[in-house]
Amino acid sequence: MADESEFGPNDRLVDLTLDASIGRSTPDVEHERAVAIFDLIEENRFKPVGDTGEGPYVLNLSVQEGKLVFVVRREAGEQVATHILSLGPFRKIVKDYYMICESYYEAIKSATTSQIETIDMARRGVHNDGSETLKERLDGKIAIDFDTARRLFTLVCVLHWKG
Template sequence: MPAQRLIRIELDECGDLPSAYAEADRAQAVTDLLAGNHFDPPGLKAGPYALHLALRDGRLVFDIRAADDTPLHALVLALGPFRRLIKDYAMVVESHEQAVQDGAQEARIQAIDMGRRGLHNEGAELLCERLEGRIGLDFETARRLFTLVCALHQRI
C-alpha cells in the first residue's frame, strides 16, 4: 500500500443528512475513498494520513493528521467557489431520490444520474484546482472528497 493515502476520514458532525439516500451517498464515498485514494500533502512527513473535514465560518477545513491522530497541518479553503456546485448537486440528488421513489422510468433516472456525475466531475476538477500545490490528489479521490464536502454542507 502506498504511504501517501488516507486511512481514516472524519466529518464534522453538525447535524443529520436530509435523507437516507444522502447518508448512503456519504457512506459509499467514505468506503470507496478508503478502498483506494491518493493523498499527498507536500512538505509533511510520509503518510498514511487521517483527514478531519469540517466547515467553519464559511470555509472548508482540511485537518490533516498522522495515522495516530497527531495534528500535522490544517488547510483552509474558501467555500464560495464551491457553493453553486454544492447547491446544484443537492438538487440533483434530491431529484434522483424523488424519481426513484415515484417509480420513474429508468431512462429518466439514468439522465438524472448522468447530471449528478457531471456535477461530480466539475466539483472534483475545482477541488483539484483549489488544492494544487497544497495536496496532491488523483481525480477519483477528488470526486469522493467533493461528495463529502456536499454532505458536510447539507448538515448545516
C-alpha cells in the same frame, strides 16, 4: 495536478472524520456519506504537498465560520497541515448537485429507465465539476487523484449542506 507517479504506497488516507456537529440527514444523504467514506478509505491517493514525513494520513473535515477546513495528521496523531478553503466556489455546484440528486431520487420511484439514466448522467456531470473544483482548490496544498477528489467532494456536499 497530481499524477499517479507522484504517490508512494503510504500516500493515502487510513481514516477520516467529519465535523461532529453535522448530525443526521436524509437517508439518501446518509447513504452517500457512508459509501463515500468507505470507498475513500478503501482506495485513495492523498499526500500533503511539501510533507517531508511519511503517511499514511488521517483527515478531519469540518466547516468553521463558513470555510472548509482540512486538518491532516499522521496515523500516529502528529499534525501535518491545516488547510482552509472558502466555500464560495462550491456553493452553486453543491446547490445544483442537491437539486439534481432530489430529481434523481424522485425519478427512481416512477420514471422510465431512459429518464433515470439521463438524470444520472447529469448528476455525475455536476459531481465531476465539483470534484475538479475541489482538486483545483487543493492544488499546491494536497495532492489527490480524481477518484479521491470525487469521494471528498461528496463529503464536502454533506458538510456544506449542514454548514
